[in-house]
Amino acid sequence: xxxxASRPTKTYRFRLGYRPKADVWFGETQELFNRVAAFYxxxxxxxxxxxxxxxxxEALTALERLTHxxxxxxxxxxxxxxxxxxxxxxxxRRAAIHAALGSARSFHSNLERWRKQxxxxxxxxxxxxxxxxxxxxxxxxxxxxxxxxxxxDGMWDEFDGHAVLLKVWTGDSWTRVKFQVSGRPxxxxxxxxxxxxxxxxxxxxxxxxxxxxxxKFPAKVEKQLADKKRTRxxxxxxNINDSLxxxxxxxxxxxxxxxxFIRGGRELQHRRKRALGRVARKRSQTGVxxxxxxxxxxxxxxxxxxxxxxxxRVSRRIVKFAREYGASVIVFEHLGHFRPEKxxxxxxxxxxxxxxxxxxxxRYTQYKAWEHRIITSRVNPRNTSRExxxxxxxxxxxxAGEAPIEFRPGAPLFLCPACLKRGNADRxxxxxxxxxxxxxxxxxxxxxxxxxxxxxxxxxxxxxEQGVSVSHGTSGERYGAQRTRKQGKPVKQxxxxxxxxxxxxxxxxxxREGPRxxxxxxxxxxxxxxxxxxxxxxxxxxxGVPEEAAGL
Ligand SMILES: [Zn+2]
Numbered sequence: 001x002x003x004x005a006s007r008p009t010k011t012y013r014f015r016l017g018y019r020p021k022a023d024v025w026f027g028e029t030q031e032l033f034n035r036v037a038a039f040y041x042x043x044x045x046x047x048x049x050x051x052x053x054x055x056x057x058e059a060l061t062a063l064e065r066l067t068h069x070x071x072x073x074x075x076x077x078x079x080x081x082x083x084x085x086x087x088x089x090x091x092x093r094r095a096a097i098h099a100a101l102g103s104a105r106s107f108h109s110n111l112e113r114w115r116k117q118x119x120x121x122x123x124x125x126x127x128x129x130x131x132x133x134x135x136x137x138x139x140x141x142x143x144x145x146x147x148x149x150x151x152x153d154g155m156w157d158e159f160d161g162h163a164v165l166l167k168v169w170t171g172d173s174w175t176r177v178k179f180q181v182s183g184r185p186x187x188x189x190x191x192x193x194x195x196x197x198x199x200x201x202x203x204x205x206x207x208x209x210x211x212x213x214x215x216k217f218p219a220k221v222e223k224q225l226a227d228k229k230r231t232r233x234x235x236x237x238x239n240i241n242d243s244l245x246x247x248x249x250x251x252x253x254x255x256x257x258x259x260x261f262i263r264g265g266r267e268l269q270h271r272r273k274r275a276l277g278r279v280a281r282k283r284s285q286t287g288v289x290x291x292x293x294x295x296x297x298x299x300x301x302x303x304x305x306x307x308x309x310x311x312x313r314v315s316r317r318i319v320k321f322a323r324e325y326g327a328s329v330i331v332f333e334h335l336g337h338f339r340p341e342k343x344x345x346x347x348x349x350x351x352x353x354x355x356x357x358x359x360x361x362x363r364y365t366q367y368k369a370w371e372h373r374i375i376t377s378r379v380n381p382r383n384t385s386r387e388x389x390x391x392x393x394x395x396x397x398x399x400a401g402e403a404p405i406e407f408r409p410g411a412p413l414f415l416c417p418a419c420l421k422r423g424n425a426d427r428x429x430x431x432x433x434x435x436x437x438x439x440x441x442x443x444x445x446x447x448x449x450x451x452x453x454x455x456x457x458x459x460x461x462x463x464x465e466q467g468v469s470v471s472h473g474t475s476g477e478r479y480g481a482q483r484t485r486k487q488g489k490p491v492k493q494x495x496x497x498x499x500x501x502x503x504x505x506x507x508x509x510x511x512r513e514g515p516r517x518x519x520x521x522x523x524x525x526x527x528x529x530x531x532x533x534x535x536x537x538x539x540x541x542x543x544g545v546p547e548e549a550a551g552l
Pocket of ligand 1: 389390418
């Protein structure tokens, strides 16, 4: 999904200082806010035409005309004053109207979707002559309103980072009360939006959304990569093992400038697994748990908290590393779906959460990077951990002390059978992600030859017929073979590539029988490997890679 870029936003959270009756006031204000919002939701239900108006502004005007008596509009159709006797300040009313509009829009789009699904299912059933199997329940309008009070201008004032003046409903009158606030200061240049009074863990907080005011949008990626000298990108491979993220900095021509391992996965998994094991044991003691009933709330809260915390720490480090090297783009791979494996509850749950964590790290990195004008992008994840970053041969992946003969997913080391490069498998994946990104945009820069469609059929079939009876080829021959293939000529003689290499790598390669994933960019257009990568990533010099193993 593509979203239009917008200015960076952030919400700052301030704790509201203690006042003897504040709890009652905030409670009363929130209750009133929700009552007004619920009233307007009902008005919208009676006059659904409001939702078809061009924007919220027009809808707001229409709703006020329906409910609010003024000199010109002395007889509103559904007067608010009759439904709710309390005096409602105009800005309080408007904030509640917007809350109601949001809920109504969401409810109606859900309802619309449900109707479409139902109609589709019924039509399908009718075509087959069977009764419809569609049993999903329709969405229902909110039964309970529990929104936080939103304060528009006039309801809050004199905010200076240490104190704020809030207008609250005490239960019988509106009063302005000064509160001390504590929290991280909002940096200069960030514009404050309308805050919310939020209750969290028995405490009242002020959540202030902010927008970066003088934000200059970064240049398009194509443009940035055209500047080969200065542009740098940071490629990130997210893992579910100890190295949660492996980052490599690439220059625009593909050379790897720096690497960083962000670790802490093992400890996180250990803590998480222990908590999930406790959940499992408690569940076995309790017996049956009703559906939709939450259990072990405290333990799950703990698990969520450590995950969230880790995602914040890791994403912050990724952005910091990218900034250290002046990278203007951070590249991830698209994340695959989680396929649960058999095992104990704690193991499955742990793995699932490790997968989720990657998504979280990605999302947090995205917003944290954008604030520093760093673009986030994602590339196709296909074979990023299976191919050699130097020559794209499928690699063997193995653990220390094992023979490098097969691809064991998750193993820490890799060995390329063609160019004999070896090293850390996750770093190899990270380098691949970076290359893939640069390759993607090099097709935009050097269009003429690059757009030719990948040759399907001919060459591939031909090579299949040829079978495995070919001699082991060197990587040099392999390039030759590939280039001919790209030009669409049938390759009869030179097919030493996959099969030849496969023999040496052994069983793992059997998994990917069939045509090699053909790449769209002719090899000549790809960044030069000879000098760049190899020189910068000597396999033996692995110990020299800076690592960030510090206490996650
Ligand atoms: Zn290689």
